[in-house]
Amino acid sequence: MKNLKKKLGLALAVTLSTVTFATAYSTTAEPTTAATSENVNENTIRNDEPTSDRINQFKDIAMYYYWHGGDIQQAEKDIFKGITLKGKYDVVENAFKEATLLDPYDLDLKLSLASTQIIQKKTPEALQTYKQILNLDPNHFNANLLYGVYSKVNGDNSSYKSSISNLKQIDAKKTNEYLQKLETTETILDENLNTSAPADLPQKDHAIVILGYALAEDGSMREPLIERLKAGLAIAKQYPNSKIIVTGGVPKQGITEADAMSNWLISQGIEKDRIILENKSTDTVENGLFSTAILDKEGIKDVTLVTSASHMRRALTVFKEASDFYNKMNGNNIDRNFTNVVYLDYPSLEEAHKVSKDEILVIYRDLIRTSGIWQYPGLQR
Incomplete structure (x- = not known):
């Protein structure tokens, strides 16, 4: 010290x-x-x-x-x-x-x-x-x-x-x-955002990936994370054979986002063995990279991402790039299909489909980071 x-x-x-x-x-x-x-x-x-x-x-x-x-x-x-x-x-x-x-x-x-x-x-x-x-x-x-x-x-x-x-x-x-x-x-910038799950998702080899959101200092979940979980829960009930991946590894009071999310889903009646914890990531880029490793291991080709509307285009960009990277690294040709369901954190869906310059900036920043170029060379992805 x-x-x-x-x-x-x-x-x-x-x-x-x-x-x-x-x-x-x-x-x-x-x-x-x-x-x-x-x-x-x-x-x-x-x-x-x-x-x-x-x-x-x-x-x-x-x-x-x-x-x-x-x-x-x-x-x-x-x-x-x-x-x-x-x-x-x-x-x-x-x-x-x-x-x-x-x-x-x-x-x-x-x-x-x-x-x-x-x-x-x-x-x-x-x-x-x-x-x-x-x-x-x-x-x-x-x-x-x-x-x-x-x-x-x-x-x-x-x-x-x-x-x-x-x-x-x-x-x-x-x-x-x-x-x-x-x-x-x-x-992806032109992607339609869905507030409910499509009716024709696969009944097998499908996963629901719910993205985390920073916990409060006392370890409790903030409103955006609870709303994301509610959206994910609705899909989980609609597709009972789908695995559920919860993401986020930054601990507060000894509990990670993934831990808190899993506990909440279980309290809502979701079977524990359906839930897979991705509890090492610190941000969206690592959500994508670490969750993709799980998707590969589980042999899952169809994925429904669940997050806030303001976050979805960035999440889709990151997960698509991460999936392409894993294909290249492992010599695979998995054409992974991504659908989305959002918690609407805009006044309307029409507003949610407008992409601001600031959002575009962050999307491209995280695309480049996911591609392997670190923000802080040798220090921090």
Whole structure:
């Protein structure tokens, strides 16, 4: 614990005094070799430490805030003096900005910075960061792809076409694979959303996948998750032979989303042996990847996804990409069929079918993540 606090400049020990840091976030970075005299102010990242250690400290701070947040005012005081922060992703962004100043040659740090800007929907800033990467390495495949896709989302089709042209010169086969993924996603954007189950779903080799939603701090389920479960329960009663996969692995008070969902379904009369827990995922991308592994193992070709209307197009994109990946990895040719049932979190179904620019941005972000390109290279998918 002592070494870990020193490694983070002790700033997080102050900022996150109510958290046992060693159990909340584990790091694989090397411990600091800087002087540790008791009379040295250790509430800041010190300039008398090796540059690599200081970079790792900023990366650790970024990843901690990405997951847990913290006291923003304390971060302003102890880590980012003179910078006004607005939220936890502001801390992540500024940590990577500081890291890129320490090593302006490290393109992975720049990719991480751009990803945080995308999370905050700061698309122009992210595009500028990707442009820096491409100025340094014009043949960087991932940067070209990300720059092109987000340019298109931002309404700049000329830059998108230029990026695709560059990508074809770098790796034509890989580029064509991504063009197919983008085309599939375009189709999903026009998908009809259903508020009840279709009447002609298969009576066997069919699964209902109910996507999780973050639990409250006391471990209870929030309204969106309960509504998703109600929608899933209706289908489960309509198709009693279908397996039910519940997803979500982030624990609160020792219980995961999948655990809570399973308990609720059982309390509503669903047999326990129908339910399969996917309790390792931390977000939609991992919901898709880890649930697809279960679908493959169970030999299930027909899937009904259940989630909120605002989340469904992203879920369908992720699950389709995950299914294609598993086909490729295992040498299979499973033409998995996806249907959907939504909890309507819009005023009307008509409103739900309108796709905003912000939603498109997040859909493409998660498509790219599911395809294997990490948001934070070497740190976080």
